[in-house]
Amino acid sequence: MKPIHIGILGLGTVGGGTFTVLKRNGEEIARRAGRKIVVKMVADKDLKKVRELVGNDAIITDNAHEVTCNPDIDIVVELIGGQTIAKELILEAIAHGKHVVTANKALLANHGTEIFAAARAKGVIVAFEAAVAGGIPIIKALREGLTANRITWIAGIINGTANFILSEMREKGLAFNEVLAQAQKLGYAEADPTYDIEGIDAAHKITLMSAIAFGIPVQFDKVYTEGITKLTSEDIQYAEELGYRIKLLGITKRTEKGIELRVHPTLIPIKRLIANVEGVMNAVVVKGDAVGATLYYGAGAGAEPTASSVIADLVDVARMQTADPMHRVPTLSFQPDLLSDTPMLSMDDVETSYYLRMQVVDKPGVMAEITRILADNHISISAMIQKEASDDSDKVSIIMLTHTTLERSINAAIKGIESLPVVTNQVFRIRIEELNK
Numbered sequence: 001m002k003p004i005h006i007g008i009l010g011l012g013t014v015g016g017g018t019f020t021v022l023k024r025n026g027e028e029i030a031r032r033a034g035r036k037i038v039v040k041m042v043a044d045k046d047l048k049k050v051r052e053l054v055g056n057d058a059i060i061t062d063n064a065h066e067v068t069c070n071p072d073i074d075i076v077v078e079l080i081g082g083q084t085i086a087k088e089l090i091l092e093a094i095a096h097g098k099h100v101v102t103a104n105k106a107l108l109a110n111h112g113t114e115i116f117a118a119a120r121a122k123g124v125i126v127a128f129e130a131a132v133a134g135g136i137p138i139i140k141a142l143r144e145g146l147t148a149n150r151i152t153w154i155a156g157i158i159n160g161t162a163n164f165i166l167s168e169m170r171e172k173g174l175a176f177n178e179v180l181a182q183a184q185k186l187g188y189a190e191a192d193p194t195y196d197i198e199g200i201d202a203a204h205k206i207t208l209m210s211a212i213a214f215g216i217p218v219q220f221d222k223v224y225t226e227g228i229t230k231l232t233s234e235d236i237q238y239a240e241e242l243g244y245r246i247k248l249l250g251i252t253k254r255t256e257k258g259i260e261l262r263v264h265p266t267l268i269p270i271k272r273l274i275a276n277v278e279g280v281m282n283a284v285v286v287k288g289d290a291v292g293a294t295l296y297y298g299a300g301a302g303a304e305p306t307a308s309s310v311i312a313d314l315v316d317v318a319r320m321q322t323a324d325p326m327h328r329v330p331t332l333s334f335q336p337d338l339l340s341d342t343p344m345l346s347m348d349d350v351e352t353s354y355y356l357r358m359q360v361v362d363k364p365g366v367m368a369e370i371t372r373i374l375a376d377n378h379i380s381i382s383a384m385i386q387k388e389a390s391d392d393s394d395k396v397s398i399i400m401l402t403h404t405t406l407e408r409s410i411n412a413a414i415k416g417i418e419s420l421p422v423v424t425n426q427v428f429r430i431r432i433e434e435l436n437k
Contacts, residue, residue: 004033004318005040007067009089010080011050014103014130015042017303018077018310019053029311033318037311041067068093075317077310078102087111094118094126099321101313103130103306106195109204112211112218116331123325127313132205133158133282135305136298137312142212142286143333149288151213153253155266155435158205160280160300161189161196162228162248166265167278170236170245176229188280198227199248199263206250210261213286214254214342215334219261222344226264235357235430238399239267242383244355245275246430258343260350267355267432274435285435293435348408353382353432356400356414361422362389367398370423373416374402377409395424401432 008015019039022029030036039057043064044050050060061067068076068089076093078100080086086107090100100119102108108115108128119126129139133156142151157163161183168179180197183189195201203225211218228248239246244267253260268275273295277283282300287293299305320328330336360366374381383401402410414427 001035003036003038004074004314004321005038005072006075006077006314007041007043007070007073008039008077008079009043009064009067009086010078011042011044011046011053012079013303014306014310015044015077015079016053017307018079021304021307021311023057029315033315035318037314037318040073041070043067064089065092068098069096071096073098074321075099075101075314077314078104079310080104081106083107083110087115090115090126091118094122094124097122097124099125099127099317101127101130101310101317103128103310105131105201105204105208109207109218109220112208116218116336119331120325120336125317125320125328126331127317128208129313130306130309132208133284133296134160134298134300134302135308136282136284136296136300137309138209138284138286138296139212140312141294141296142209143329146286146288146291146294147333149290151254152287152289153251154206154209154213154284154286155274155433156202156206156209156250156282156284157247157274157277158250158282158284158300159196159199159202159248160282161193162199162202163277163282164188164280165197166228166231166236166246166248169231169233170240173233173237175233176231197229199225202248202250202263206252206261206263209250209284210252210259212333213252214259215332215338215340216259216342217339218332219344222261224262224264224347228265230428231265231430234397235355235428238357238385239355239430240270241385242267242355242399242401243270244268244432245270247275247277249433251433254342255345255351257349258345260345262347262350265430267430269434272435287437348406348411350407351404352407353404353434354402354410355430355432356402357397357428358417358423359395359397359425361424362394362396363422366422369420370398370417373420374413376416377405377413379403379405379409379413
Protein backbone atom coordinates (compact mmCIF):
# COMPACT_ATOMS: atom_id res chain seq x y z
CA MET A 1 0.00 0.00 0.00
CA LYS A 2 1.17 3.53 -0.77
CA PRO A 3 3.07 5.11 2.16
CA ILE A 4 1.66 8.08 4.04
CA HIS A 5 3.89 11.08 3.43
CA ILE A 6 4.14 13.59 6.24
CA GLY A 7 5.70 17.02 6.56
CA ILE A 8 6.97 18.21 9.94
CA LEU A 9 6.86 21.93 10.71
CA GLY A 10 9.39 22.67 13.45
CA LEU A 11 12.17 20.29 14.46
CA GLY A 12 12.57 21.38 18.07
CA THR A 13 12.28 19.07 21.06
CA VAL A 14 9.02 17.40 20.03
CA GLY A 15 9.71 17.52 16.28
CA GLY A 16 13.11 15.94 16.78
CA GLY A 17 11.61 13.28 19.03
CA THR A 18 8.90 12.53 16.46
CA PHE A 19 11.44 12.10 13.66
CA THR A 20 13.66 9.90 15.87
CA VAL A 21 10.86 7.60 17.06
CA LEU A 22 9.40 7.26 13.55
CA LYS A 23 12.82 6.24 12.24
CA ARG A 24 13.58 3.86 15.10
CA ASN A 25 10.16 2.19 15.30
CA GLY A 26 9.08 2.62 11.68
CA GLU A 27 8.52 -1.06 10.98
CA GLU A 28 6.43 -1.60 14.12
CA ILE A 29 4.40 1.56 13.43
CA ALA A 30 3.76 0.45 9.82
CA ARG A 31 2.43 -2.90 11.04
CA ARG A 32 -0.08 -1.03 13.19
CA ALA A 33 -1.02 1.61 10.64
CA GLY A 34 -1.26 -0.80 7.71
CA ARG A 35 1.19 1.28 5.70
CA LYS A 36 4.48 3.06 6.12
CA ILE A 37 4.55 6.55 7.56
CA VAL A 38 7.38 8.41 5.86
CA VAL A 39 8.76 11.85 6.73
CA LYS A 40 8.84 13.44 3.28
CA MET A 41 9.66 17.03 4.27
CA VAL A 42 10.90 18.96 7.30
CA ALA A 43 10.63 22.74 7.67
CA ASP A 44 12.70 24.66 10.20
CA LYS A 45 14.61 27.95 10.23
CA ASP A 46 17.75 26.21 11.54
CA LEU A 47 18.73 24.20 8.47
CA LYS A 48 22.09 23.15 9.93
CA LYS A 49 20.43 21.57 12.97
CA VAL A 50 17.88 19.79 10.76
CA ARG A 51 20.56 18.38 8.43
CA GLU A 52 22.46 16.97 11.41
CA LEU A 53 19.41 15.00 12.53
CA VAL A 54 17.63 14.26 9.25
CA GLY A 55 20.55 13.84 6.85
CA ASN A 56 19.26 12.78 3.44
CA ASP A 57 16.15 11.05 4.80
CA ALA A 58 13.79 13.93 3.92
CA ILE A 59 13.54 17.14 1.93
CA ILE A 60 14.65 20.06 4.11
CA THR A 61 13.40 23.64 3.76
CA ASP A 62 13.26 26.82 5.78
CA ASN A 63 9.94 27.74 4.15
CA ALA A 64 7.04 26.03 5.91
CA HIS A 65 4.62 27.00 3.13
CA GLU A 66 6.48 24.62 0.80
CA VAL A 67 5.27 21.82 3.06
CA THR A 68 1.66 22.93 3.48
CA CYS A 69 1.27 23.46 -0.28
CA ASN A 70 3.14 20.37 -1.48
CA PRO A 71 0.68 17.99 -3.23
CA ASP A 72 2.78 14.97 -2.17
CA ILE A 73 2.26 15.63 1.56
CA ASP A 74 -0.70 13.79 3.12
CA ILE A 75 -0.38 14.96 6.74
CA VAL A 76 1.14 18.16 8.10
CA VAL A 77 2.56 17.89 11.63
CA GLU A 78 2.59 21.37 13.18
CA LEU A 79 5.12 21.60 16.03
CA ILE A 80 6.09 25.25 15.74
CA GLY A 81 3.89 26.55 18.55
CA GLY A 82 2.45 30.01 18.98
CA GLN A 83 -0.79 31.39 17.62
CA THR A 84 0.14 33.43 14.55
CA ILE A 85 2.22 31.64 11.91
CA ALA A 86 1.10 28.24 13.25
CA LYS A 87 -2.56 29.15 12.72
CA GLU A 88 -1.84 30.44 9.24
CA LEU A 89 0.02 27.26 8.30
CA ILE A 90 -2.62 24.92 9.72
CA LEU A 91 -5.43 26.70 7.87
CA GLU A 92 -3.33 26.68 4.71
CA ALA A 93 -2.70 22.93 5.04
CA ILE A 94 -6.43 22.33 5.55
CA ALA A 95 -7.27 24.48 2.53
CA HIS A 96 -4.96 22.25 0.47
CA GLY A 97 -6.85 19.16 1.66
CA LYS A 98 -4.23 17.92 4.11
CA HIS A 99 -4.84 16.32 7.48
CA VAL A 100 -3.18 18.03 10.43
CA VAL A 101 -1.56 16.71 13.61
CA THR A 102 -0.60 19.32 16.20
CA ALA A 103 0.61 19.64 19.78
CA ASN A 104 -0.41 23.30 19.93
CA LYS A 105 -2.79 23.55 22.91
CA ALA A 106 -2.67 27.37 23.06
CA LEU A 107 -3.73 27.67 19.43
CA LEU A 108 -6.56 25.14 19.73
CA ALA A 109 -7.82 26.54 23.04
CA ASN A 110 -8.10 30.00 21.49
CA HIS A 111 -8.94 29.23 17.85
CA GLY A 112 -10.06 25.59 17.87
CA THR A 113 -13.63 26.34 16.84
CA GLU A 114 -12.45 28.09 13.65
CA ILE A 115 -9.84 25.43 12.85
CA PHE A 116 -12.19 22.51 13.44
CA ALA A 117 -14.89 24.12 11.29
CA ALA A 118 -12.40 24.63 8.44
CA ALA A 119 -11.30 21.00 8.67
CA ARG A 120 -14.90 19.77 8.70
CA ALA A 121 -15.74 21.82 5.62
CA LYS A 122 -12.75 20.33 3.80
CA GLY A 123 -13.33 16.77 5.03
CA VAL A 124 -9.94 16.46 6.74
CA ILE A 125 -8.86 15.50 10.24
CA VAL A 126 -7.25 17.68 12.92
CA ALA A 127 -5.71 15.47 15.62
CA PHE A 128 -4.18 16.82 18.82
CA GLU A 129 -3.44 14.06 21.35
CA ALA A 130 -0.03 15.61 22.09
CA ALA A 131 -1.62 18.95 23.01
CA VAL A 132 -2.73 17.67 26.43
CA ALA A 133 -0.59 15.83 29.01
CA GLY A 134 2.28 14.90 26.69
CA GLY A 135 2.53 11.14 26.38
CA ILE A 136 -0.69 10.32 28.26
CA PRO A 137 -3.42 9.27 25.78
CA ILE A 138 -6.12 11.25 27.58
CA ILE A 139 -7.75 12.72 24.46
CA LYS A 140 -8.28 9.25 23.01
CA ALA A 141 -9.67 8.03 26.34
CA LEU A 142 -12.18 10.89 26.45
CA ARG A 143 -13.15 10.70 22.78
CA GLU A 144 -13.34 6.92 22.44
CA GLY A 145 -12.67 4.83 25.55
CA LEU A 146 -15.26 6.58 27.70
CA THR A 147 -17.99 7.24 25.12
CA ALA A 148 -20.51 5.10 27.03
CA ASN A 149 -20.23 7.43 30.01
CA ARG A 150 -21.87 10.66 31.02
CA ILE A 151 -18.72 12.31 32.32
CA THR A 152 -19.31 14.26 35.51
CA TRP A 153 -15.89 15.78 36.20
CA ILE A 154 -12.22 15.88 35.27
CA ALA A 155 -9.38 16.94 37.55
CA GLY A 156 -5.80 16.97 36.31
CA ILE A 157 -2.23 17.78 37.20
CA ILE A 158 -1.43 18.90 33.68
CA ASN A 159 1.61 21.12 34.06
CA GLY A 160 4.84 19.39 35.03
CA THR A 161 6.71 22.58 35.85
CA ALA A 162 4.16 23.67 38.46
CA ASN A 163 4.00 20.16 39.90
CA PHE A 164 7.80 19.99 40.19
CA ILE A 165 7.85 23.32 42.05
CA LEU A 166 5.14 22.27 44.50
CA SER A 167 6.80 18.88 45.07
CA GLU A 168 10.16 20.49 45.84
CA MET A 169 8.59 23.11 48.13
CA ARG A 170 6.91 20.34 50.12
CA GLU A 171 9.86 17.95 50.29
CA LYS A 172 12.58 20.52 51.01
CA GLY A 173 10.66 23.35 52.66
CA LEU A 174 12.02 25.83 50.12
CA ALA A 175 10.44 29.11 49.03
CA PHE A 176 8.72 29.40 45.65
CA ASN A 177 11.40 31.61 44.07
CA GLU A 178 14.21 29.23 45.11
CA VAL A 179 12.50 26.25 43.52
CA LEU A 180 11.58 28.19 40.38
CA ALA A 181 15.25 29.07 39.87
CA GLN A 182 16.12 25.40 40.34
CA ALA A 183 13.46 24.35 37.80
CA GLN A 184 14.88 26.81 35.27
CA LYS A 185 18.40 25.51 35.85
CA LEU A 186 17.22 21.93 35.27
CA GLY A 187 15.34 22.92 32.10
CA TYR A 188 11.90 22.19 33.57
CA ALA A 189 10.89 25.87 33.42
CA GLU A 190 11.34 28.38 30.63
CA ALA A 191 13.29 31.62 31.06
CA ASP A 192 9.83 33.24 31.06
CA PRO A 193 7.79 30.73 33.10
CA THR A 194 4.56 32.75 33.12
CA TYR A 195 2.40 30.24 31.23
CA ASP A 196 3.40 27.45 33.64
CA ILE A 197 3.37 29.16 37.03
CA GLU A 198 0.30 31.33 36.38
CA GLY A 199 -1.80 28.35 35.25
CA ILE A 200 -2.27 29.47 31.64
CA ASP A 201 -0.77 26.32 30.11
CA ALA A 202 -3.02 24.15 32.31
CA ALA A 203 -6.00 26.34 31.35
CA HIS A 204 -5.39 25.66 27.65
CA LYS A 205 -5.41 21.92 28.32
CA ILE A 206 -8.44 21.75 30.60
CA THR A 207 -10.38 23.86 28.08
CA LEU A 208 -9.80 21.21 25.41
CA MET A 209 -10.67 18.33 27.75
CA SER A 210 -13.84 20.08 28.89
CA ALA A 211 -15.02 20.54 25.30
CA ILE A 212 -14.50 16.84 24.56
CA ALA A 213 -15.96 15.59 27.84
CA PHE A 214 -19.16 17.62 27.69
CA GLY A 215 -19.66 18.18 23.97
CA ILE A 216 -19.39 21.97 24.11
CA PRO A 217 -17.50 24.47 21.96
CA VAL A 218 -13.92 25.32 22.94
CA GLN A 219 -14.23 28.33 25.27
CA PHE A 220 -10.86 29.42 26.65
CA ASP A 221 -12.25 32.86 27.49
CA LYS A 222 -14.48 31.24 30.14
CA VAL A 223 -11.79 29.46 32.18
CA TYR A 224 -10.89 30.86 35.61
CA THR A 225 -7.11 30.84 36.02
CA GLU A 226 -5.00 31.25 39.15
CA GLY A 227 -1.34 30.29 39.49
CA ILE A 228 0.97 29.12 42.27
CA THR A 229 3.16 32.20 42.79
CA LYS A 230 1.52 33.22 46.09
CA LEU A 231 1.85 29.81 47.75
CA THR A 232 4.25 29.55 50.68
CA SER A 233 6.08 26.58 52.11
CA GLU A 234 4.09 27.22 55.31
CA ASP A 235 0.79 26.68 53.48
CA ILE A 236 2.12 23.43 52.05
CA GLN A 237 3.20 22.32 55.53
CA TYR A 238 -0.13 23.31 57.15
CA ALA A 239 -2.05 21.44 54.44
CA GLU A 240 0.04 18.36 55.16
CA GLU A 241 -0.75 18.60 58.88
CA LEU A 242 -4.45 18.66 58.00
CA GLY A 243 -4.16 15.60 55.74
CA TYR A 244 -3.98 17.37 52.40
CA ARG A 245 -1.49 18.05 49.64
CA ILE A 246 -1.50 21.15 47.42
CA LYS A 247 -1.50 20.65 43.64
CA LEU A 248 -2.20 22.96 40.72
CA LEU A 249 -5.33 21.37 39.24
CA GLY A 250 -7.24 21.90 36.05
CA ILE A 251 -10.87 21.15 36.92
CA THR A 252 -14.03 20.92 34.86
CA LYS A 253 -17.36 19.71 36.25
CA ARG A 254 -20.90 19.20 35.04
CA THR A 255 -23.39 20.68 37.52
CA GLU A 256 -27.12 21.36 37.48
CA LYS A 257 -26.42 25.07 36.89
CA GLY A 258 -23.80 24.64 34.17
CA ILE A 259 -20.20 23.65 33.60
CA GLU A 260 -17.30 24.65 35.83
CA LEU A 261 -13.99 25.38 34.13
CA ARG A 262 -11.12 26.43 36.37
CA VAL A 263 -7.41 26.17 37.17
CA HIS A 264 -6.02 26.96 40.63
CA PRO A 265 -3.99 25.55 43.53
CA THR A 266 -6.08 22.93 45.29
CA LEU A 267 -5.93 20.96 48.52
CA ILE A 268 -6.45 17.25 47.80
CA PRO A 269 -6.65 14.54 50.49
CA ILE A 270 -3.29 12.75 50.75
CA LYS A 271 -5.07 9.38 50.41
CA ARG A 272 -6.07 10.19 46.81
CA LEU A 273 -3.68 8.69 44.25
CA ILE A 274 -3.44 11.95 42.33
CA ALA A 275 -2.23 13.76 45.45
CA ASN A 276 0.89 11.57 45.36
CA VAL A 277 1.93 12.45 41.81
CA GLU A 278 5.30 14.15 42.22
CA GLY A 279 7.95 15.94 40.17
CA VAL A 280 7.28 16.72 36.53
CA MET A 281 4.77 13.89 36.07
CA ASN A 282 1.17 14.51 34.99
CA ALA A 283 -2.04 12.74 36.00
CA VAL A 284 -5.71 13.13 35.08
CA VAL A 285 -8.73 11.70 36.91
CA VAL A 286 -11.93 11.34 34.90
CA LYS A 287 -15.22 10.47 36.63
CA GLY A 288 -17.87 8.77 34.49
CA ASP A 289 -21.28 7.56 35.63
CA ALA A 290 -20.75 4.01 34.36
CA VAL A 291 -17.04 3.39 34.93
CA GLY A 292 -16.51 5.54 38.04
CA ALA A 293 -13.18 7.30 38.48
CA THR A 294 -10.30 6.41 36.14
CA LEU A 295 -6.73 7.69 36.51
CA TYR A 296 -4.29 8.40 33.66
CA TYR A 297 -0.66 8.93 34.69
CA GLY A 298 2.59 9.52 32.84
CA ALA A 299 5.09 11.94 31.41
CA GLY A 300 3.43 15.21 30.51
CA ALA A 301 6.26 16.58 28.39
CA GLY A 302 9.58 15.66 26.81
CA ALA A 303 10.76 14.74 23.34
CA GLU A 304 9.79 11.09 23.05
CA PRO A 305 6.78 10.97 25.42
CA THR A 306 5.11 13.75 23.43
CA ALA A 307 6.29 12.20 20.16
CA SER A 308 4.47 9.04 21.25
CA SER A 309 1.18 10.97 21.15
CA VAL A 310 2.03 12.70 17.86
CA ILE A 311 2.71 9.36 16.20
CA ALA A 312 -0.42 7.79 17.69
CA ASP A 313 -2.36 10.54 15.91
CA LEU A 314 -0.46 9.85 12.68
CA VAL A 315 -1.44 6.19 12.88
CA ASP A 316 -5.08 7.10 13.53
CA VAL A 317 -5.14 9.43 10.53
CA ALA A 318 -3.46 6.80 8.35
CA ARG A 319 -6.20 4.35 9.32
CA MET A 320 -9.11 6.77 8.96
CA GLN A 321 -8.17 9.02 6.07
CA THR A 322 -10.04 6.97 3.47
CA ALA A 323 -13.16 6.68 5.65
CA ASP A 324 -16.19 8.80 4.95
CA PRO A 325 -15.91 11.90 7.21
CA MET A 326 -19.29 11.04 8.77
CA HIS A 327 -17.86 7.71 9.94
CA ARG A 328 -14.79 9.15 11.66
CA VAL A 329 -14.56 9.84 15.38
CA PRO A 330 -15.72 13.47 15.74
CA THR A 331 -13.02 15.97 16.71
CA LEU A 332 -14.76 16.85 19.99
CA SER A 333 -16.24 13.35 20.45
CA PHE A 334 -19.81 14.57 19.83
CA GLN A 335 -21.22 15.16 16.36
CA PRO A 336 -20.48 18.80 15.45
CA ASP A 337 -24.12 19.73 14.88
CA LEU A 338 -25.02 18.30 18.29
CA LEU A 339 -22.66 20.32 20.48
CA SER A 340 -24.38 21.67 23.59
CA ASP A 341 -24.89 25.31 24.54
CA THR A 342 -24.72 24.46 28.26
CA PRO A 343 -23.72 27.67 30.10
CA MET A 344 -20.31 28.00 31.73
CA LEU A 345 -20.45 28.94 35.40
CA SER A 346 -18.70 32.01 36.74
CA MET A 347 -16.42 31.42 39.73
CA ASP A 348 -18.98 33.17 41.97
CA ASP A 349 -21.35 30.25 41.36
CA VAL A 350 -18.82 27.47 42.05
CA GLU A 351 -19.37 25.43 45.21
CA THR A 352 -16.40 23.91 47.01
CA SER A 353 -14.63 23.91 50.39
CA TYR A 354 -11.85 26.27 51.42
CA TYR A 355 -8.58 26.54 53.31
CA LEU A 356 -8.24 29.96 54.95
CA ARG A 357 -5.07 31.31 56.56
CA MET A 358 -5.02 34.59 58.45
CA GLN A 359 -2.84 36.40 60.98
CA VAL A 360 -4.63 37.90 63.99
CA VAL A 361 -3.88 39.67 67.24
CA ASP A 362 -3.79 37.08 70.00
CA LYS A 363 -6.46 38.29 72.40
CA PRO A 364 -9.87 37.12 73.68
CA GLY A 365 -12.89 37.44 71.39
CA VAL A 366 -11.03 37.27 68.09
CA MET A 367 -12.37 33.86 67.12
CA ALA A 368 -15.89 34.89 68.04
CA GLU A 369 -15.72 37.83 65.64
CA ILE A 370 -14.38 35.68 62.81
CA THR A 371 -16.87 32.86 63.27
CA ARG A 372 -19.72 35.39 63.42
CA ILE A 373 -18.78 36.71 59.97
CA LEU A 374 -18.54 33.15 58.61
CA ALA A 375 -21.93 32.26 60.10
CA ASP A 376 -23.51 35.41 58.64
CA ASN A 377 -22.41 34.12 55.22
CA HIS A 378 -23.73 30.58 55.92
CA ILE A 379 -20.22 29.10 56.16
CA SER A 380 -19.36 26.42 58.71
CA ILE A 381 -15.91 25.33 59.86
CA SER A 382 -14.77 21.71 59.53
CA ALA A 383 -11.29 22.03 61.07
CA MET A 384 -9.02 24.66 62.60
CA ILE A 385 -5.47 24.96 63.89
CA GLN A 386 -3.78 27.88 65.61
CA LYS A 387 -0.04 28.39 65.40
CA GLU A 388 1.67 29.80 68.47
CA ALA A 389 3.19 33.27 68.21
CA SER A 390 6.91 33.35 67.50
CA ASP A 391 9.34 35.41 69.62
CA ASP A 392 7.55 38.20 71.51
CA SER A 393 4.93 38.80 68.84
CA ASP A 394 1.31 39.20 69.85
CA LYS A 395 0.19 37.85 66.46
CA VAL A 396 -0.76 34.25 65.66
CA SER A 397 -1.68 32.42 62.47
CA ILE A 398 -5.06 30.71 62.26
CA ILE A 399 -5.81 28.09 59.63
CA MET A 400 -9.39 27.04 58.97
CA LEU A 401 -11.03 24.50 56.68
CA THR A 402 -14.64 25.18 55.74
CA HIS A 403 -17.46 22.98 54.63
CA THR A 404 -18.81 23.38 51.09
CA THR A 405 -20.02 26.86 50.25
CA LEU A 406 -20.43 29.23 47.32
CA GLU A 407 -17.41 31.17 46.09
CA ARG A 408 -19.36 34.43 46.39
CA SER A 409 -20.10 33.62 50.03
CA ILE A 410 -16.45 32.99 50.88
CA ASN A 411 -15.47 36.19 49.05
CA ALA A 412 -17.94 38.19 51.16
CA ALA A 413 -16.72 36.51 54.34
CA ILE A 414 -13.06 37.20 53.51
CA LYS A 415 -13.88 40.85 52.89
CA GLY A 416 -15.61 41.06 56.25
CA ILE A 417 -12.80 39.28 58.11
CA GLU A 418 -10.14 41.50 56.56
CA SER A 419 -12.03 44.58 57.77
CA LEU A 420 -11.61 43.51 61.40
CA PRO A 421 -8.96 45.55 63.27
CA VAL A 422 -7.65 42.36 64.89
CA VAL A 423 -6.81 40.79 61.49
CA THR A 424 -3.35 42.02 60.50
CA ASN A 425 -2.96 40.69 56.95
CA GLN A 426 -4.96 39.60 53.95
CA VAL A 427 -6.78 36.30 54.28
CA PHE A 428 -5.14 33.69 52.06
CA ARG A 429 -7.56 31.23 50.48
CA ILE A 430 -7.00 27.88 48.71
CA ARG A 431 -9.85 25.78 47.39
CA ILE A 432 -10.33 22.15 48.47
CA GLU A 433 -11.48 19.24 46.29
CA GLU A 434 -12.20 15.87 47.89
CA LEU A 435 -12.49 14.13 44.46
CA ASN A 436 -14.71 11.42 45.88
CA LYS A 437 -18.11 12.03 44.26
